[in-house]
Amino acid sequence: MAKEPRVVTAALIIIGNEILSGRTKDKNMGFIADRLTDLGIRMMEVRVVADIPADIVDAVNTLRARYNYVFTTGGIGPTHDDITADCIAQAFGVGISEHPEAVKLLSARYKNPADFTEARRRMTRVPHGGVLVDNPVSTAPGFRVENVYTFAGIPVVMQAMFGSIEHELVGGDPLLSRAVSAFLPEGIIAQPLEKIEKNFPGIEAGSYPFQRDGKFGSQLVLRSTDADLLDRATDALKAVIVELGGEPIEV
């Protein structure tokens, strides 16, 4: 019998009215999803919440108890609607104040003290117990409190911050996947696919329909932490596709 895979989980909280109103289109979810999958971490849930402290605090406390890692994006800039740091402090029941290392970093960036405005000083405020996350793009750091990482919302900055900390994330057994496409509609391939999942315990099967050149097809994805099992299930799937008169295309 295959040994139980080690599963490490995560959730993402996207903070900001501008995403919910449609003014800004989120680009961070797809990036973090891809990187976590590569690192063997399963993202289990994403929440997009408004700039409402109670909603942010509730999302942080619910998700940090439920999953191994939580990431937040957005709301750590210098303006009055940047309330994420205060909400993280509130969620953990700790105080918040200017972090000396963050003050040093921003003082070095704004050499003329007049440029280091009160608004910019807001970006040095970190919940007590927080560890800074390096921001190689625009200096103002993110931070980590226990298992919750707080990143900026601007994609280029968020990606740089993620790069600064990804070495410290501990993944589980990576969930391997193989994808096979065929110009067979889902309604035809659905039942054989379910049978493969039943015949190969440890395999998760998914089906994603597409339409190309006016023809309906399905991308069939098999996932497992066991590479051998995945190979055998993929061979069985290809055989079924041929039986149904399709041509399996591994993608």
Next chain:
Amino acid sequence: MAKEPRVVTAALIIIGNEILSGRTKDKNMGFIADRLTDLGIRMMEVRVVADIPADIVDAVNTLRARYNYVFTTGGIGPTHDDITADCIAQAFGVGISEHPEAVKLLSARYKNPADFTEARRRMTRVPHGGVLVDNPVSTAPGFRVENVYTFAGIPVVMQAMFGSIEHELVGGDPLLSRAVSAFLPEGIIAQPLEKIEKNFPGIEAGSYPFQRDGKFGSQLVLRSTDADLLDRATDALKAVIVELGGEPIEV
């Protein structure tokens, strides 16, 4: 004193492991956000949940109690991992069975009875009390139960389904917005912007930083349900930008 605006709220539940793993990049959130804003409905929260019945049921029941409308996308196809309809039935505590009208629609599409497979019949299952949502793209309908609309996940189908029902959504007073850009960094404009929000009660102000041609700028967005108030606040904002040596660009 301005009268209290009539606020209508909504939430979106995006269902599917493929979004959480990064294999599929969501395109529905931005579309629904834009359309709801146009209709005067405020999206307050989005959740992306895995293909886990308890998680889906919990999200549906939490959000349908909290907001005027809930939309779900994904998980209503013919495959065994399409569990959304069952989860909606469970959330409402009702049964589920083949909807006669949906059977009629799909029978007409698959004229050869052999093509109307058991898998495809799954797509006719609707929670009891559900009303069909027309699918002009690929026939298999979505449905509405009370204030919860269930749509397909494929963007072109989801958009068509949304188009089928948007006339029945009742919006509140639309939240009008005016956006002004300037090549002033957030750290400079943050405090004057906060002052404008304080001086013009009924105005919500947001600031979204950008970087263009190597220069930092801010897009400043004022929102209100009161058009006159919005005009006056926008004029005040432009004056502040000029005072700070910037050039206001209305976008």
